[in-house]
Amino acid sequence: MASISEWYAEKNVLITGATGFMGKVLVEKLLRSCPKVNGIYILVRPKAGQSMQERVQDMMTCKLFDRVREDNPEFHQKVIPISSELTQPGLAISPEDVQKLTSCINIVFHCAATIRFDEPLKHALQLNVIATQQLLSLAQQMQHLHAFIHISTAYANCNRRHIDEVIYPPPVEPKKLIDSLEWMDDGIVCDITPRLIGDRPNTYTFTKALAECVIQQESHKLNIGIIRPSIVGASWQEPFPGWIDNFNGPSGIFIAAGKGILRTMRASNDAVADLIPVDVVINLTLAAGWYTSVHRPKTSLVYNCTTGGINPFHWGEIEHHVMSTFKRNPLEQAFRRPNANITSNYLMNQYWILVSHKFPAFIYDLFLRLSGQKPQMTRIFNRLHKAIGLLEYFSSQDWEWKSDNMHMLMSELSPEDRKTYNFDVRQLNWPEYIENYCIGTKKYVLNEDMSDIPAARQHLRKLRNIRYTFNTVLLVFIWRVFIARSQMARNIWYFVVSLCFKFLSYFRASSTLSQ
Numbered sequence: 001m002a003s004i005s006e007w008y009a010e011k012n013v014l015i016t017g018a019t020g021f022m023g024k025v026l027v028e029k030l031l032r033s034c035p036k037v038n039g040i041y042i043l044v045r046p047k048a049g050q051s052m053q054e055r056v057q058d059m060m061t062c063k064l065f066d067r068v069r070e071d072n073p074e075f076h077q078k079v080i081p082i083s084s085e086l087t088q089p090g091l092a093i094s095p096e097d098v099q100k101l102t103s104c105i106n107i108v109f110h111c112a113a114t115i116r117f118d119e120p121l122k123h124a125l126q127l128n129v130i131a132t133q134q135l136l137s138l139a140q141q142m143q144h145l146h147a148f149i150h151i152s153t154a155y156a157n158c159n160r161r162h163i164d165e166v167i168y169p170p171p172v173e174p175k176k177l178i179d180s181l182e183w184m185d186d187g188i189v190c191d192i193t194p195r196l197i198g199d200r201p202n203t204y205t206f207t208k209a210l211a212e213c214v215i216q217q218e219s220h221k222l223n224i225g226i227i228r229p230s231i232v233g234a235s236w237q238e239p240f241p242g243w244i245d246n247f248n249g250p251s252g253i254f255i256a257a258g259k260g261i262l263r264t265m266r267a268s269n270d271a272v273a274d275l276i277p278v279d280v281v282i283n284l285t286l287a288a289g290w291y292t293s294v295h296r297p298k299t300s301l302v303y304n305c306t307t308g309g310i311n312p313f314h315w316g317e318i319e320h321h322v323m324s325t326f327k328r329n330p331l332e333q334a335f336r337r338p339n340a341n342i343t344s345n346y347l348m349n350q351y352w353i354l355v356s357h358k359f360p361a362f363i364y365d366l367f368l369r370l371s372g373q374k375p376q377m378t379r380i381f382n383r384l385h386k387a388i389g390l391l392e393y394f395s396s397q398d399w400e401w402k403s404d405n406m407h408m409l410m411s412e413l414s415p416e417d418r419k420t421y422n423f424d425v426r427q428l429n430w431p432e433y434i435e436n437y438c439i440g441t442k443k444y445v446l447n448e449d450m451s452d453i454p455a456a457r458q459h460l461r462k463l464r465n466i467r468y469t470f471n472t473v474l475l476v477f478i479w480r481v482f483i484a485r486s487q488m489a490r491n492i493w494y495f496v497v498s499l500c501f502k503f504l505s506y507f508r509a510s511s512t513l514s515q
């Protein structure tokens with residue numbers, strides 16, 4: 001049987017969400033491991049004043065593509081951008097492009113989605129469900145299509161504790177919801193959203209669950225594979241360790257902790273931190289594309305792509321390794337020395353938010369105001385609190401995912417493919433991975449140079465001295481206010497000092513006697 005790379009040779013691949021975090025890694029891996037792939041068609045929209053072509057050019061000059069560039073400097077010729085806005089009717093693809101895609105595409109990878117947790121329901125539905133429906137209908141017209149691979153999320157069914165590799169019945173019939181939301185104005189939809197999403201924490205997980213149902217209902221004769229990754233983190237090995245380019249999920253939390261901004265967060269020390277490296281997800285996705293095309297399973301296979309059941313690691317351990325990495329490799333211009341703690345206790349967390357977040361932010365903003373600058377720290381903390389408020393749900397509890405299909409797929413690969421498309425997370429060394437992840441956020445998200453680490457350490461020493469000075473001043477202040485002015489406080493103070501003195505004399509006397 002052909003190896004995975006051989007199978008992709010001469011094939012035309014369509015990818016949505018190719019400009020996103022996972023999409024980019026998918027394009028890179030395809031180009032690097034399947035150099036004979038015929039064409040990679042990517043659906044891209046213009047954004048933030050940049051045309052589609054400019055965006056694709058920018059994407060391909062990114063460091064992620066360095067290895068591919070070395071192997072084949074002309075690699076960009078294989079990437080064919082197609083203008084598309086997924087929220088528009090017909091995905092806003094021109095008739096000529098539709099004609100091109102339907103006649104040549106052999107496999108579709110659907111990665112595009114809105115992954116924001118606070119997305120208004122109508123927009124999340126439009127992108128995560130209706131666009132999926134439209135892409136399926138385009139796929140139905142493709143004359144040489146072998147497989148359609150949909151990227152879902154392991155948290156689509158996070159209202160369940162144990163999650164099998166099946167598509168669960170929808171919380172509400174997607175078609176009915178689409179029809180009813182169509183005539184409602186945004187205000188009404190906003191009001192009824194909590195009732196609609198029920199026991200799911202946000203519109204993201206709700207609409208991803210609906211998308212899976214739409215796929216099941218409307219796939220007809222297509223060969224479908226559904227990949228459900230858990231919390232996708234920086235790359236483990238490929239194209240190099242620690243590649244990450246965004247603040248999503250834990251990355252923003254790690255950065256905020258490394259900058260000394262985040263000091264406390266509600267999370268359970270003992271809960272499994274189900275992180276999965278992005279290269280593992282992409283390797284599994286490509287392997288699933290090959291398997292679905294070659295074996296054409298009778299029913300759509302769902303692949304839970306998680307680590308918790310295979311090689312578990314916990315939030316408490318993550319906290320420890322993140323902190324120790326950032327102490328050894330500090331981020332530049334930290335606000336305070338990194339020292340974040342997680343706690344599952346609500347009151348404790350509120351206390352530390354007040355003492356370690358709100359109070360320092362107030363003092364710093366006061367200082368900025370007094371020195372004629374614009375205050376900014378309170379605003380940053382408000383944003384941070386909003387973000388952690390949305391993430392806490394995922395860091396405070398555990399889920400159990402079945403991963404039989406991931407194991408089955410691994411057993412179907414040749415020894416060579418198992419190396420090239422490695423998704424065996426038993427081999428993952430967590431401390432090493434977390435260290436590379438944190439360094440990756442420094443290098444690739446914050447664009448900080450590793451050669452500046454001595455200066456960053458010097459800055460931390462300066463912060464430590466400021467803290468010592470501040471604490472001493474505070475102590476003297478307390479002394480002046482409470483001790484010097486109140487007879488009772490003075491008496492207590494003298495009592496404590498004389499007690500210490502007595503203990504000291506006693507120990508000195510007993511040590512002289514014993515000599």
Ligand SMILES: CCCCCCCCCCCCCCCCCC(=O)SCCNC(=O)CCNC(=O)[C@H](O)C(C)(C)COP(=O)(O)OP(=O)(O)OC[C@H]1O[C@@H](n2cnc3c(N)ncnc32)[C@H](O)[C@@H]1OP(=O)(O)O
Nearest residue numbers: 115116117118153247248249250252257319322387394395
């Ligand atoms: C040591 C500690 C140990 C910790 C242990 C605990 C860790 C717990 C972590 C738990 C993670 C759980 C994740 C669960 C994931 C489910 C998996 C998935 O399927 S889905 C995948 C997961 N999906 C997600 O993770 C999505 C979650 N994110 C969201 O929903 C939204 O971003 C938001 C509501 C949090 C903030 O909305 P909003 O306030 O409107 O802000 P915008 O977004 O508009 O960004 C504005 C600008 O700020 C930038 N920036 C952003 N963050 C940070 C930061 N932390 N800092 C600095 N900067 C940051 C951002 O780049 C942007 O810059 P620019 O482009 O303007 O230049």
Ligand SMILES: NC(=O)C1=CN([C@@H]2O[C@H](COP(=O)(O)OP(=O)(O)OC[C@H]3O[C@@H](n4cnc5c(N)ncnc54)[C@H](OP(=O)(O)O)[C@@H]3O)[C@@H](O)[C@H]2O)C=CC1
Nearest residue numbers: 017018019020021022085086087111112113153229231232
């Ligand atoms: N990151 C994670 O932790 C996890 C992600 N997933 C799933 O993986 C997939 C990819 O996620 P990730 O790469 O992190 O997400 P990103 O937000 O990084 O990428 C989203 C992609 O979708 C595209 N997109 C969004 N809206 C539109 C639109 N209206 N028209 C055209 N394209 C659009 C974006 O294009 P543009 O650049 O133009 O905005 C971008 O390419 C998603 O399906 C997500 O649900 C699952 C589990 C975890």
